[in-house]
Amino acid sequence: MPQTSSSADASQILPATASAPPKISTLAELRESGWQSESVKSELRRNAVARIRSGEPLFAEILGYQDTVFPQVENALLAGHDVIFLGERGQAKTRIIRSLIDLLDEWLPIVEGSEINDDPYAPVSFHARSLMAEHGENTPISWVHRSFRFGEKLATPDTAIADLIGEVDPIKVAEGRYLSDELTLHYGLVPRTNRGIFAINELPDLAERIQVGLLNVLEERDVQIRGYKIRLPLDVMLVASANPEDYTNRGRLITPLKDRFGSQVRTHYPLDVETEVAIILQEASPFSAEDIGVEVPEFMTDIVATLSQQARQSPHISQRSGVSVRLSVSNYEVMVANAARRALIAGEDQVVPRICDLEALPAATAGKIEIETIEEGREGQILDHLIRAAILTVFRERVSPENLTAVISSLEERGPVDTGEDVPSAKYAELLEQMPSLQAPVAELAGDNPSPASIASAVELILEGLHLAKRLNKDAVGGRAQYRARS
Numbered sequence: 247m248p249q250t251s252s253s254a255d256a257s258q259i260l261p262a263t264a265s266a267p268p269k270i271s272t273l274a275e276l277r278e279s280g281w282q283s284e285s286v287k288s289e290l291r292r293n294a295v296a297r298i299r300s301g302e303p304l305f306a307e308i309l310g311y312q313d314t315v316f317p318q319v320e321n322a323l324l325a326g327h328d329v330i331f332l333g334e335r336g337q338a339k340t341r342i343i344r345s346l347i348d349l350l351d352e353w354l355p356i357v358e359g360s361e362i363n364d365d366p367y368a369p370v371s372f373h374a375r376s377l378m379a380e381h382g383e384n385t386p387i388s389w390v391h392r393s394f395r396f397g398e399k400l401a402t403p404d405t406a407i408a409d410l411i412g413e414v415d416p417i418k419v420a421e422g423r424y425l426s427d428e429l430t431l432h433y434g435l436v437p438r439t440n441r442g443i444f445a446i447n448e449l450p451d452l453a454e455r456i457q458v459g460l461l462n463v464l465e466e467r468d469v470q471i472r473g474y475k476i477r478l479p480l481d482v483m484l485v486a487s488a489n490p491e492d493y494t495n496r497g498r499l500i501t502p503l504k505d506r507f508g509s510q511v512r513t514h515y516p517l518d519v520e521t522e523v524a525i526i527l528q529e530a531s532p533f534s535a536e537d538i539g540v541e542v543p544e545f546m547t548d549i550v551a552t553l554s555q556q557a558r559q560s561p562h563i564s565q566r567s568g569v570s571v572r573l574s575v576s577n578y579e580v581m582v583a584n585a586a587r588r589a590l591i592a593g594e595d596q597v598v599p600r601i602c603d604l605e606a607l608p609a610a611t612a613g614k615i616e617i618e619t620i621e622e623g624r625e626g627q628i629l630d631h632l633i634r635a636a637i638l639t640v641f642r643e644r645v646s647p648e649n650l651t652a653v654i655s656s657l658e659e660r661g662p663v664d665t666g667e668d669v670p671s672a673k674y675a676e677l678l679e680q681m682p683s684l685q686a687p688v689a690e691l692a693g694d695n696p697s698p699a700s701i702a703s704a705v706e707l708i709l710e711g712l713h714l715a716k717r718l719n720k721d722a723v724g725g726r727a728q729y730r731a732r733s
Contacts, residue, residue, distance in 0.1 A: 260391050267353050267389035273366050274383040276355055283367045286350070286395075286441050286483050287326040293349045294323040305345045308338050309528065310521040311513070315342075318511045323349070327508025328484040330449065336570020337513040339487040343398075343445045346485065350392035354441060358386035361433050362440040362478070363395070370440075370478055395442030397435045401452035407459045410434045436460070440480045449486040450499060457500045465506060515558055515571065522551035522574055529575045533582045533597065538589065540597045542582060543703050545644050545691055549604065550577045553636040557615060562628045564616035573614040580610040588667050589699075598699035601706040602667050602725060604633055634714055641711025645687050652683035653708065654717055658731040665706050666726035674702035684708065 270276050284292075297304055304316060304323075319342065322329045331339040357364040357374040364374035366387055378385045399405065412434040436444055446452065452460070484506065516522040526547060533540050554574040557563050584606035585599040608629045617625050657663065663677060675698040678684050684705060688696065691704035709729045712718040721728045 261393055264391055264393075265352060267391070268355075270355065270389075271387055272383065273378070273381075273385040273387060276366055276387050277383075281355065283365050285481050286443070289351060290323050290346070290349045290483065291326060293351070294320060297349075304349065305342060307528070308341060308345065309524050310516045311338075311342075314517075315511060315513055318509065322509035322511065325508060328506055329509045329511060330486045330488060330507045331511050331513055332488055332490045333513030334489060334515070334566075334568025334570075336568065336572045337515060338571075339513055340445075340447060342513075343443075343485050343487065344396070346443055346483075347392055347396050350395055350442070352392055353389045354392070354395065355387050356390055356441075358388040362437045362480075363390055363442065365441065365481075370480075395439065397439030397442065397444045399435055399444075399446055401446055401448045401450075403451065403453070405452060405456055407456060408434060410436050410456065411459055412437060436482060437478060437480060439482055440478075441482075443483045443485060446484075446486045449488045454498065454500055457503050461500070461503050461506065465502070515569065516555075519548060519551045519555055522554060522571070523547050525571055526551060526574050526578045529571075530578045530582075533579075533586055535586065538586065538595055538597055540582065540586070541697075541700065542578075542599055543691065543700065545640050545707060546581065546599045546703065547578065548640045548644075549633075549636045550574055550581060550607075552639050553577065553607070553611075553632055556635055556639070557632055560628075560632065562618055562624075564618050567616040569615055573611060576610040576614065577607050580606050592668075592670050594671060594699065596671075596697060596699040598671075598697070598703045600665075600703045601637065601710045602665065602727070604637070605725065607633060637707070637710055638714040641707060641714070645690055645708060645711060649686040649690065650708075650712060650717070653681070653687065654712065654731060656681045656683040657718065657729070662728045662730040663709060664726065664728050665709060666724075668726065669702075671698035671702040674698065674705045677705060 268279070270279055270281075294304060298320060303312075304320065305311070319329070331342065333339050354363065355366055357366050357369055357377055359377070360369075360371055360374050362371050364371050366378075366385065369375050369378055399409065413432050414430050446460075486507070490512075516525060523544075551574055554569055554571070554577075557569045557573070558565065563569060581599045581603050582597065584603040586597045588603065589595075589597045608626065611629055612625065617628055660681060665674075678688060678701055687708050688701060688704045691707060692700040696704070709718065710720075710727075713720040713729060717732065718729050719732050721730075
């Protein structure tokens with residue numbers, strides 16, 4: 247059976263990799279074990295030091311930040327700072343924040359039944375204090391897995407103080423308790439994340455009056471819920487994320503809360519195509535089907551990554567909104583999906599994306615970028631220009647110019663070549679035999695002894711690249727294209 251934490255809701259399932267909790271069930275046993283209490287920031291620092299010393303990366307699955315962002319995060323952890331991450335959408339801010347959980351100890355002892363993870367050596371809630379007064383050294387202890395020591399809230403307009411701090415529970419009052427009884431309180435997300443990490447996404451969207459309440463909890467340690475005053479010395483690391491544009495224009499942070507963050511870390515998009523490609527291959531959902539093999543040529547993945555890189559430099563694309571890495575992942579997935587659909591229709595058993603499959607990219611791209619143009623109908627032209635520019639860039643990087651002169655001469659002698667979705671891979675293999683001049687550039691792209699589907703992909707890039715380089719003419723109708731010599 248799946249293992250659950252005794253202090254968590256039964257519906258919360260531990261990660262499959264979680265080990266068994268320590269076999270310590272009372273306060274006396276905990277003291278005998280030598281366990282020492284420490285703050286959550288001290289705990290994070292200790293584990294970060296161990297990883298840095300061993301050379302183990304703090305965030306192994308996040309790529310492209312090794313020399314830029316991660317050193318700043320390491321500094322913040324070693325300094326014991328609360329952190330705010332500034333960056334446009336799709337820059338892994340939330341993933342970094344959630345990855346901080348791995349720097350916590352796997353298991354943490356709490357007073358059994360505590361809603362706010364009471365430290366057995368320094369209980370703060372009425373429940374924990376009462377239990378310890380009654381049982382002393384025999385006070386029951388339970389263990390909380392680190393996955394339950396993380397609280398997260400998206401700062402939406404309807405966020406209330408009750409969500410973050412707490413509220414009086416009317417059901418507990420109806421059961422006969424007085425309002426002055428601390429047990430009538432239903433704790434919010436922040437108290438329930440005591441001795442853990444609390445994250446707020448899109449922090450500037452949080453109303454200023456809510457920010458004041460949050461500041462009270464994190465700085466003054468003084469919480470008031472419907473007039474009932476309770477002092478909770480919470481131990482929480484605060485982490486937040488924000489878009490730089492929103493951080494300065496749309497939303498506003500009250501000065502005391504802004505001052506609460508010891509470190510401000512600026513994230514960024516992948517700085518080169520190689521990193522973008524690595525992220526695509528890591529994040530994209532693999533296509534799988536019975537009796538069909540999928541092979542994506544490196545140059546096709548490069549085109550998808552280059553498209554995103556060029557979109558981030560285009561004056562026609564809103565850079566305030568940003569061009570998320572999710573765009574690259576979605577474009578890669580839809581390119582492979584279109585290639586699979588084409589192969590299924592043609593009855594082929596191998597899926598290899600071609601240039602003609604890039605026709606599917608605008609549908610995945612349009613919803614993920616904001617185009618800055620006052621002319622209606624220009625969106626399609628801008629996207630088409632970006633795709634063609636990406637193809638030409640990869641073509642020039644991948645194919646040697648000296649191998650192309652003979653291809654153009656062969657086309658002058660042979661006549662036009664037809665390509666497109668409805669042209670089977672076998673036709674491209676026949677074309678390679680008919681035009682020996684294609685063999686050298688195809689080998690550059692597809693290697694030795696390529697399959698017919700790989701040949702088709704390479705041939706389409708060569709022909710389209712020559713057209714975009716203004717060395718071949720092209721007539722395109724629907725999903726079919728015809729390439730011919732310019733003379």
